[in-house]
Amino acid sequence: MKLNRQTTLRSQATVTGVGVHSGLPVNLTLGPAPVDAGFIFVRTGLDGADREIQANASAVIATDFATVLGDCEGPLVSTAEHVLAALRGMGVDNAVIEVDGPEVPIMDGSAAAFVAAIEQAGIVTQQAARRFIQVLKPVKAVIGDSVGELRPFAGGFRAEVEIDFANPVIGRQVYNFDLSPESFRRDVARARTFGCMNDVARLWSAGFALGASFENSVVFDDTRLLNTEGLRYSDECVRHKVLDVVGDLALAGLPLLGLYRSVRGGHKLNHAVLKALLADPSAWRVVESGTARRPRGYVEAGVGMVGGIVSPAYGPDVS
Structure with a gap:
């Protein structure tokens, strides 16, 4: 994998755990995304259509107990920091993160499960310069x-x-x-x-x-x-x-x-x-x-x- 090119995931990988605040079960699936997409959260399991949000600084609506992302309709996904750390830390540039609950699962409290999911999915190089x-x-x-x-x-x-x-x-x-x-x-x-x-x-x-x-x-x-x-x-x-x-x-x-x-x-x-x-x-x-x-x-x-x-x-x- 050449570090001067953007990367994404080869395939999807899913982890299942509980939300640290709700205590309710939640599934998270990591998958590939096109060049220059960055990290996109997709909240599934809602009434009506799924909701998407770009993971960037302007999407942060709360930081009291965790990093919470949302839009004009309200909070979308909480505790986003560990899965984002795994993606950035492992050198992934573009990925879709599907979550069927209001929180990213806490797993064991670290990013280890997300790193394992990234390795299971595999990382591939894309035909665009890394920025x-x-x-x-x-x-x-x-x-x-x-x-x-x-x-x-x-x-x-x-x-x-x-x-x-x-x-x-x-x-x-x-x-x-x-x-x-x-x-x-x-x-x-x-x-x-x-x-x-x-x-x-x-x-x-x-x-x-x-x-x-x-x-x-x-x-x-x-x-x-x-x-x-x-x-x-x-x-x-x-x-x-x-x-x-x-x-x-x-x-x-x-x-x-x-x-x-x-x-x-x-x-x-x-x-x-x-x-x-x-x-x-x-x-x-x-x-x-x-x-x-x-x-x-x-x-x-x-x-x-x-x-x-x-x-x-x-x-x-x-x-």
């Missing part, structure tokens, strides 16, 4: 004590994520991650969503997280981890935050070439930084595989640019 959004200058968002920024970067996409929880079992964790299909599958895809027992109890009482369990969440109390099987990584919590970053920033619509840094972040911060980038036409450009100059203020890195060297395709005003 990227290249960050040209820093953009920043601050929400309370949470800070996030995107910066120019010479080595594809990197996430530098720090979490700092009052819970002493989680505490402060830092993880730096350079995105590639291999690193995503090995280092991030299996990291599960996590929370504290008192938070879970509060969500249950409010009618949320009805599908949450020890089978799909890492749960802590004030002194220990409650999951008997233990952690998949010693720093699984911050790695899951990186997983969420990959999924939330997939809503840029194209792979990003840049460095994302966040401290005490989450879905709301990730989305705020992405909106700040896209709102500033001077902060980014669309590029294709070819030859390009380095942007001003780029960050040196010892890794190769994802998809090879890139060249300007067109400006953000015509993307």
Whole structure:
């Protein structure tokens, strides 16, 4: 598979699980899409016609407990971030995501089941150049004590994520991650969503997280981890935050070439930084595989640019 060409899925693959908030069963099917389609959610199982929505930043209508996509008719699909992370992380450019319920199934709380579905379906190269959004200058968002920024970067996409929880079992964790299909599958895809027992109890009482369990969440109390099987990584919590970053920033619509840094972040911060980038036409450009100059203020890195060297395709005003 040549990284300078767009990709899609060879065939369809289906996973079945429950919605983390509703607790109800839901089926999700990944399938091929044409060149330049991006990621398209199709909500089936509704009265009347199916509804489609393009997975991009303008479709985000809520980020409180998960990333929720919707349109003028209301919410369409919730908890979109893990399947989007799997597609972007595994190097898929174009895909249709059919969901027959209001939520993407939570599976085991990670992206592992979606990675397995992608591998089952297979990835094929399409006859069109891969396009990227290249960050040209820093953009920043601050929400309370949470800070996030995107910066120019010479080595594809990197996430530098720090979490700092009052819970002493989680505490402060830092993880730096350079995105590639291999690193995503090995280092991030299996990291599960996590929370504290008192938070879970509060969500249950409010009618949320009805599908949450020890089978799909890492749960802590004030002194220990409650999951008997233990952690998949010693720093699984911050790695899951990186997983969420990959999924939330997939809503840029194209792979990003840049460095994302966040401290005490989450879905709301990730989305705020992405909106700040896209709102500033001077902060980014669309590029294709070819030859390009380095942007001003780029960050040196010892890794190769994802998809090879890139060249300007067109400006953000015509993307």
